[in-house]
Amino acid sequence: MSEAVERESMEYDVVIVGAGPSGLSTAIRLKQLEQETGKEIAVCVIEKGAEIGAHILSGAVLEPRALNELIPDWKDKGAPLDTPAKEDHFLYLTETGSFKLPTPPQMNNHGNYIISLGNLCRWLGEQAEAMGVEIYPGFAAAEILYHEDGSVKGVATGDMGRLKDGSEGPMFQVGMELHAKQTVFSEGCRGHLGKMLMEKFDLRKDAQPQTYGLGMKELWEIDPSKSEPGKIVHTTGWPMDSKTYGGSFLYHLEGNLVSIGYVIGLDYENPNLFPYMEFQRFKHHPDIKKVLEGGKRIAYGARALNEGGYQSIPKLTFPGGCMVGCEAGFLNVPKIKGTHTAMKSGMVAAEALFEALTAANESGAEAPREITAYEDNMKKSWVWDELYGVRNIRPSFKWGFWAALAYSGIDTYLFRGKAPWTLKHHGKDNESLKPAASCPKIDYPKPDGVISFDRLTNVSFSGTNHEEDQPCHLTLKDASVPVDVNLALYDEPAQRYCPAGVYEIVREEDGSNPRLQINAQNCVHCKTCDIKDPTQNINWVVPQGGEGPTYPNM
16 A cells, blocks of 8 residues: 555544444444443444445344344334244255254254344444444455554555556545544454454464354245245255265245355365355255245355354454454354354443443543453353353364264253363364365266356356456465465365355466466455465455445345
């Protein structure tokens, strides 16, 4: 970024980066406390998506616990919770059949709602704005600003209108600085500023490495005769082998809609695995295909999700700010839910920030640089208890599916989540791949264009758009690594792990001179490449604000 260009700045008490469930809950709770006490607090939220909800993707079944605490009269205020959960089914799939497994208690959805998380965020955004929160969609936080003492001063939004070579184009507009007494980072899973903060402040020092899954989802409009609003189906087993963590969800919403998705743990070992094609193949299973036949896919998207749970929670605060939601990793994996925990983390953060900042305002003292009460209070909250109780279930899958299933039953029913030990995760996801030559090839059936689709066709259903003549937001630390290391050892797995077809190896007509081509305009901001690249050579940075997917009802 050019230092010669003078940037305008705006001052707030709290700046929140990301208008997802945790960021918006932080903003709403801050303004509720302002109304309750009469002590003013200036709050701003910036969001890289073109609108609130544009980049939000989840299954999603919502446990309303945090929403009940935050906005008890949400029903009267028109929150989009229209489909109460009615029945749970948990299936183990073989290639041609299935058998029913008992539904684990963590997956019991009585009292929950099948929702579009994007639409819930749009509604939360309306609540926040009505209370006086300033929300700026289409502005991507591209840089962290620091005080001379090294504490966080705020963020700067990215410049708009730079050309591919980094020079200023005819529509160039310099980014804006947002200064705050406290900056709350709520970018979601694998936030790119959060990654920098983890490193700068060594926030992972006492935590195990974060582990991840890749979730891919389609929204279908199905034959009305097959619609069963409130029905929830989860599957495990085929098409994954017993060593690879993966499973599906199929949720029936109102309006003949079905949300169908597949999640694969990014600790998989075989670089020939093609997660997107596993999802497409899965839909041809007889139990699944019969629901989709006669319907049409109307939207597609993908997003990485945190799977590390309790063991992988980093230090939550640092001088000048804190992390909330999936930025910190509060997803409850066995429950397959993270919205309620993300919202609660935002509320707890808001309470700690409000108390410290308003006390400083009243006394005329300088606000404290680091508000450690947030983490202290999180450890006393139901979020901590909930994540502690299921901490050993996901790590047990390193022993394989059947051993993990047996262990999880013992942990849940015998120890009730209070086993006197804490299991370790397998390690970092980018270190799990074996050389391609030593792994079996996988033959994937060609998508039929009716039930299954090729990647680029599906990406066109994500509303994804990036201005092509801008600096590439998928940056390589070393341009030689994709061919010299990744192609040579792993047959360049980026060709397969990316659910949007961003990365491809192209060659001359005679097959010589392979090189990695990056089709950045296809990127759905899932962050899988940033996580799974074996040498951590790919660094995902924000493109221009407002770009990327535009998810409707996802």
